[in-house]
Amino acid sequence: NAGVTQTPKFQVLKTGQSMTLQCAQDMNHEYMSWYRQDPGMGLRLIHYSVGAGITDQGEVPNGYNVSRSTTEDFPLRLLSAAPSQTSVYFCASSRETGTGDTGELFFGEGSRLTVL
Amino acid sequence: EDQVTQSPEALRLQEGESSSLNCSYTVSGLRGLFWYRQDPGKGPEFLFTLYSAGEEKEKERLKATLTKKESFLHITAPKPEDSATYLCAVQERWGEQFYFGTGTSLTVIP
Numbered sequence A: 001n002a003g004v005t006q007t008p009k010f011q012v013l014k015t016g017q018s019m020t021l022q023c024a025q026d027m028n029h030e031y032m033s034w035y036r037q038d039p040g041m042g043l044r045l046i047h048y049s050v051g052a053g054i055t056d057q058g059e060v061p062n063g064y065n066v067s068r069s070t071t072e073d074f075p076l077r078l079l080s081a082a083p084s085q086t087s088v089y090f091c092a093s094s095r096e097t098g099t100g101d102t103g104e105l106f107f108g109e110g111s112r113l114t115v116l
Numbered sequence B: 001e002d003q004v005t006q007s008p009e010a011l012r013l014q015e016g017e018s019s020s021l022n023c024s025y026t027v028s029g030l031r032g033l034f035w036y037r038q039d040p041g042k043g044p045e046f047l048f049t050l051y052s053a054g055e056e057k058e059k060e061r062l063k064a065t066l067t068k069k070e071s072f073l074h075i076t077a078p079k080p081e082d083s084a085t086y087l088c089a090v091q092e093r094w095g096e097q098f099y100f101g102t103g104t105s106l107t108v109i110p
Helices: none
Strands: A005-008 A011-012 A018-025 A029-039 A040-050 A053-057 A065-066 A076-077 A089-095 A111-115 B006-007 B010-014 B017-026 B030-038 B044-051 B055-057 B061-067 B070-075 B084-092 B096-102 B102-110
Touching: A005 A089, A011 A018, A018 A029, A018 A089, A040 A065, A040 B084, A040 B096, B006 B084, B010 B017, B017 B030, B017 B084, B030 B061, B030 B070, B044 B055, B044 B061, B070 B084
Parallel strands: A011 A111, B010 B102
Antiparallel strands: A005 A018, A018 A076, A029 A040, A029 A089, A040 A053, A065 A076, A089 A111, B006 B017, B017 B070, B030 B044, B030 B084, B055 B061, B061 B070, B084 B096, B084 B102
């Protein structure tokens, strides 16, 4: 069981370039999300989705775009990379949304992005 | 305004020296509180979920407890392999987002 798979693991971009971080999960989870992790800042939510066709903004959405065309995939697009987007990005999924019993987040291994 | 605050930021223990990590939260209604372990270069790994005040959960040398305002992660007789960053997160009753603290970096010295 692969769980949450993120690609690429490492990426170096120049300022202004665009790219897509891929995330796929095989647990049939409805909830998927993207976080960035920076030293001293903890995990901050970028965007999340509660199901195919539904996305919403988190705490730090500017400069990022997402879509959710299938239950399995939740790609994160950087539209025009900036040095401030240098970070480690984590994709996470959970089985539950709504008012029911919540489920824990399952995380991928992370994608380390450097913007020069 | 921080919803989740963890303390201490860093903790160094001798092997076998028990201690506790703290996670305080300020959400209006708690749907769940989560503890994670994160090793360097890895994604967070789930440890526990706590739902209501008074609840406790244990796993090997770890025990998590919950009150109405905070949670503790007790580490009994830690070993060097327990060295990691421990993250706390909460989910509000009427929301879908998870709010994370900045973590406690634990180092256990042989």
